[in-house]
Amino acid sequence: MPPPNTPEEGLTSAGASTRIHLFPPLPTVDLKALEYLDEVDENLVCPICRLPLVAPTITNCDHVFCQKCIAQAHRLNPTCPVDRLPLKLADETRSAPRIIHNQLGSLLVRCPNSSFGCTHVVARSLIEDHVTRYCGRTLVRCPHPACDKKVARKDSKKGCLHYAAECEYCEQVYAKVDLEDHQDRRCNNRMKRCELCETEFVRHRQDEHAKQCPEAETTCKYASLGCTLLMKRKRLDKHVQTCEYRVVGPIGDQMIELRAELKALRDKDQQKERRIGFLESKRFAMTTTNTAEGMADFTLPGTTAPADPAPYESRDQYFLSLFETMEAKVERLSSALNEVEGRQSVMLFSETLQLKDQITEIRSTLGVLGMHVRWLMNFRLQERGRVATSSPNISGSFIGTQDNNTDSDPPQQLAHTIREHPPRL
Template identity: 30%
Template structure:
């Protein structure tokens, strides 16, 4: 889109610094005048041919310089003012939708017609669409029609008729600098000229000496505005020529008009104004569901009963929230407790199995408390006749089997199998009349109505829990009784032991006395024998006596052996007593458990 009317000369490569230093001195002067009056040569020598040649060279030099200077200025100006893209303009006049490009939705800019399908687009749009601005296609721009997908290409005859071009070029548009303040509205075909030549808001090069910075065209008549200044409102440091734009769109302290209430506000306070004070913005009434403008809020509050109630409602809401939070916490607690309870139940049911097994193994009424609590309180008298009660118990467990879960059912069945001889299948005598109906048919741990509602247990779970507690009490009582019995038994054994020991020591002393007597006897007899044997006259009798002595000696020896065996027997007995004491302790412990149970 170069607007240059100069043709670049092939030799026109000049030093840019040179150009810049001389730009201002020559920009205002007419190049023809300069060409007509060449400056004298620096060395001052004159010769006809030399002057001619040198003059020509200088002329050329000067022309090149001028040209490059113009180009540079032009390029700079184009940087300040890029060519107007007509597709981005705001149109003042209304236009027919049929004059609109389907791609950019603007009135056609340099329209082309695809010969293959007769669809029409802006040239730039279709080239962008086909991506031919960036890629080189040797056969010319080609692609599919965006509307109908017909393969098409841009040929030399693609341009549309002048009528269409004129139609769209006549449309009135706003100046592209309208954001900066230009209020011009011109025909579209003249927009570029307006921007380049007339628009006061177009940036051009500063007219000040040695200054290449841009300035607005309307400010260019003033002297160079490229000096530092500070904004009067916000005290920001910036250049003088930028102040106007700053006040227009940047300065936070500038006055703007609130769009809603039209009152002037500072730009930096606009947000707060909108949020809090602007009377034209509607806010919801705290009570009712209506929205009212802030300015009318007070009047509304006087008439609206809900608005009067608003503080009360707020308080209620607060309390509601509080309660809700509390409830949430409670429900969480309840959850935890329920989890714990199911755990307990899991523990409880196996414990019941153990109790059942216990009951099955031994006497059927050694835990009467349990049975009493399983049976309803009004049936408490039922446990007086044992046999009767066993029958009832069996019946109850059968009912339970029918209605209860699998695990307890199995144990109950086991319990049923072991005492079958004792338990009659049907409850004898007046029992069935005494039993409340739910017990015989509908007993279920999970159904609370089976229990009398006035009874101490509101639900089977409570009942189970209390049962568990009572069992625990039972256990502690049994344990204490056991220990008591244990102590008593050990005392008894100790006493008996003492007595036996005394007897044994008495026997041992007696045995020792006997032994002594025996010794005395033997020694006396031996002395008698020795005293009698030297007498010769009595050999026969001596022989007889010797024989008699030998017999007596054997008898004495036998007696000694008997005494010693008796002593060993006594010692063994003493040992036996000791061992027996400890053994009877073990046996007794087993016995006491039975005894304790029966006792309790």
């Protein structure tokens, strides 16, 4: 019995040669129909369908294909479509390396619902998540339990829109869910001409055009500081450059920010006052312990409560405030933990530097010692050579005896020589 997740796992009991290869699951979004923002590298294009690879599969001859494409081609001809060599689909194919999957996943694509108005551009690896979870143009089930039709996600909170509605421009009847698309694209009377700038726009987008019409009158951006002039929007940029109140414009921006901060502080102060008033009212008998027994002192639903009105509208608000307090404490603890981790990292880094310096010093010392050892070995070899060549006319037996004696003499000679001629390094 082979171990799990090995190539032998999946063999049939009858001894068949087919193996089960685990390829990535096919996505729900049709990746072959996607519109890519940039030109795709030729190395990431399938040689069969000539489209960017989907579930790339590599053969033993190092050719990469789409999983479906190579399976269909192998059913027609069991050879590699590129070099025409015999190919066993089950034994000689596997999922492509991770780097190919990463390159394909980083390609920028447009949302499949771009024809319905979605303008998002995301990486291909995130397109399925965008379409199935976040895209407002994706069709989902109607929120009404008795309706089995679909509606765009952005309209799912408006209730059931599958009822008849009349177009106010052409007086034709359409489903409410399709009425906006009809007025945007197909209604014969959908267009209207602006009386000021003579620009055509969709009728039910009139408010949006009014905010952009260059001929419409608007106030100066410094109106809050005292500028009372009205002018056409196309002249607004030129006026801003010469407006008398532009000098105090930065001060006005700071005042707006300060007002926003003041409002936030007031709201915070009111919330704290409500909490203090609530605790002073003693509607809940608070305890000083943090044990589970302290929860028993709270006034539970169904029990009699004091007649004094609580500063909170409900008990849920009080518990929500406690939750917010705990969340703030957790955030402070998290920041403190991050600070401790930073200090530990700095200490570890400084100690590592010291260790590196010590290792470098030890290495230099070892190098010096190695030089000494090599010099001493060379000197000893030279001394042996001198002893062997000092008396060439002596007989072989005497030489053998002399060789035996020289084994004990060189240490003394070496010591004398070192004292007379120290090594130079």
